[in-house]
Amino acid sequence: MEGFVDIVQGFLDLGATVILPVAIFLLGLFFGQKPGRAFRSGLTIGVAFVGIFLVIDLLVLNLGPAAQSMVERLGVSLNVIDVGWPAAASISWASSIAAFIIPLGLIVNVIMLVTKTTKTMNVDIWNFWHYTFMGAIVYTLTGSMIQGLIAAVIFQIITLLLADWTAPMIGKFYDLPGVSLTTATTLSYVPLGIPLVKLVQKIPVVKDWDANPETIQKRFGVFGESIFIGLILGAAIGALAGYNIGEIIEIGMAMAAVMVLMPRMVKILMEGLMPVSESAREWLSKRFGDREIYIGLDAAVALGHPAVISTALILVPITVLLAVILPGNALLPFGDLATIPFIVAFIVGAARGNIVHSVIVGAIVIATSLYMATDLAVIYTEMAANADFEMPEGTAQISSIDQGGNLINYVIFKIFALFN
Numbered sequence: 066m067e068g069f070v071d072i073v074q075g076f077l078d079l080g081a082t083v084i085l086p087v088a089i090f091l092l093g094l095f096f097g098q099k100p101g102r103a104f105r106s107g108l109t110i111g112v113a114f115v116g117i118f119l120v121i122d123l124l125v126l127n128l129g130p131a132a133q134s135m136v137e138r139l140g141v142s143l144n145v146i147d148v149g150w151p152a153a154a155s156i157s158w159a160s161s162i163a164a165f166i167i168p169l170g171l172i173v174n175v176i177m178l179v180t181k182t183t184k185t186m187n188v189d190i191w192n193f194w195h196y197t198f199m200g201a202i203v204y205t206l207t208g209s210m211i212q213g214l215i216a217a218v219i220f221q222i223i224t225l226l227l228a229d230w231t232a233p234m235i236g237k238f239y240d241l242p243g244v245s246l247t248t249a250t251t252l253s254y255v256p257l258g259i260p261l262v263k264l265v266q267k268i269p270v271v272k273d274w275d276a277n278p279e280t281i282q283k284r285f286g287v288f289g290e291s292i293f294i295g296l297i298l299g300a301a302i303g304a305l306a307g308y309n310i311g312e313i314i315e316i317g318m319a320m321a322a323v324m325v326l327m328p329r330m331v332k333i334l335m336e337g338l339m340p341v342s343e344s345a346r347e348w349l350s351k352r353f354g355d356r357e358i359y360i361g362l363d364a365a366v367a368l369g370h371p372a373v374i375s376t377a378l379i380l381v382p383i384t385v386l387l388a389v390i391l392p393g394n395a396l397l398p399f400g401d402l403a404t405i406p407f408i409v410a411f412i413v414g415a416a417r418g419n420i421v422h423s424v425i426v427g428a429i430v431i432a433t434s435l436y437m438a439t440d441l442a443v444i445y446t447e448m449a450a451n452a453d454f455e456m457p458e459g460t461a462q463i464s465s466i467d468q469g470g471n472l473i474n475y476v477i478f479k480i481f482a483l484f485n
Contacts, residue, residue: 082118085363086111088188089341096344109337116330117365120323124374125403127299127319128381132402134306135385143388145442149400150250150467152454154194157468159452160201162213166193169214173221178358183225184232185245186345187361195249196221198468202441202478205448207485216477220249223473225361227252231411232359238414239367241335243342247361250407253471254430261426262415274421294371295324298378305382320378324371331369338362367410372418377406379420380427384466387432395439401466405431408466434470441469441478 086107093103157163170193177183199220204213224247231252232245246252266272299320303313338360345358367373381402388398409427416422438445442464449456449463456463468474 082111082114084191085114085188088190089337092186092188093341093344096341096348098340098344102340106337106341110334113330113334113337114363114365116333117327117368120326120330121365121368121403123319123326124323124406127316128302128378128403129399131302131306131308131316132381132385132399134308135382136397136399138307139385139389143395143397145395145439145462145464146397147399147401147438147465147469148449148463149465150404152400152449152463153198153465153468156449156452156454157194157197157201159454160197160204160448162200162204162210162217163197165214166197166200166217169218170196170221173218174225177222177225181356182222183229184357185225185228185247185359185361187225187228187247189247189361189363192248192363195224195468195471195474199474199477201452202444202448202474203481205444205451206478206482212481212485216481219477220473223477224249224252227255228361229359231255231414234411234414235367238417239370241331241366243358243360244338244366245359245361246364246367246410248364248407249471249473250404250467251364251367251410253473254408255411257433257472258409258412258426258430259415261429262412262422265422265425266416266419271422271425274419276420292321292325294375295321295378298375302378302381320374324374327374328369328371331366334362334366364407364410367414368406370413370418372420372423373406373410373413375420376409376413376423376427379424380405380409380431383424383428384431384435387428388435391432391435393439394435395442395462396435396464396466396469398435398466404467408434431466431470433472434466436470437472437475438464438466438469441475444478445469 089110090103090107093106094100098106167190174183174185174187178186196217200213200217203216204210207213228245228247235244235246236242296317300313300317302320303316308316342360345360384398384402384405388394388396405427408431409423412426412430413423416426442462445464446462
């Protein structure tokens, strides 16, 4: 078993930029593409994800230190540290349940496709770590491998159904036809976030507050373009962090770059994905009639919309402020502040790019995440200890906005806790 776990871990260590191209290449061959065309599709998608993750790194490397400076300036003292999704992923894959998740997840997805209970073919195998986290935290609670695996499967089924439900929005608003987003971080905000958007858009006066990239550009001309919005919001975050003039300009330029580069990386991705998507539809049509199929991808592909990044940048200082003022919250946000674009992707889509409404709803759902992450801190810390995770110096408890504050994960965990 240990050797099998090492093989699985070695495969996962290759990262999404290798795993996804391989998956797309194999899918292309399966759906009847010529090897050369399938290889080009996989390679193009790999290049696109390299670019996307480089831009995300640019975002993280600039937002992380700025957020830490904001926290220090506020003198915040909270006893649960947000270690962020990279730590959550490593803790998950270190669990003894991890070796079973990928084969089990693939089997569940195939069964759901065959039985027509999902339209999503999830090729984002790297993000199976969310299923692993679900299984690992229930395993930590119960000591039962079977219950952990059942929890992981339930989590996967719910996220695939939500991916199906939101796919039309992804096609229409994000201009990504034939794509669904399967990242559980993003999907966990669907059950609460989308209904809240609909509610906010019915409130008198508030429903008329509208600011989206198009209206901003019409009003301010060239200074309303996404590149300038990124510059202004980035500089504002730098100022709130107490940076000097040079550092403020530097983070402003970095955010302007994110606004410009991310949409271009997504276009490259779609160039590689569309041939595979078309082949899949033709293959399915011949065998099952005119059946719709979605390719499940990392939610990073939705970060190309300027409204997503704008909303996320505004929510960074708001999240820090919420952590300070919310009674009962013990989570110090840090590691997952750069994950906020993933958190708000479906909220922004449901709000049709309205940044004002997206910020309002985003603040509400992030507040709920802070409370959930605080509540799960004890079991989260125990799971990390079992995985021999090296705790940050001086830290007693850890959690994260990403998985600790994941609504679907939280509800499933609480249901299992009732019976154990």
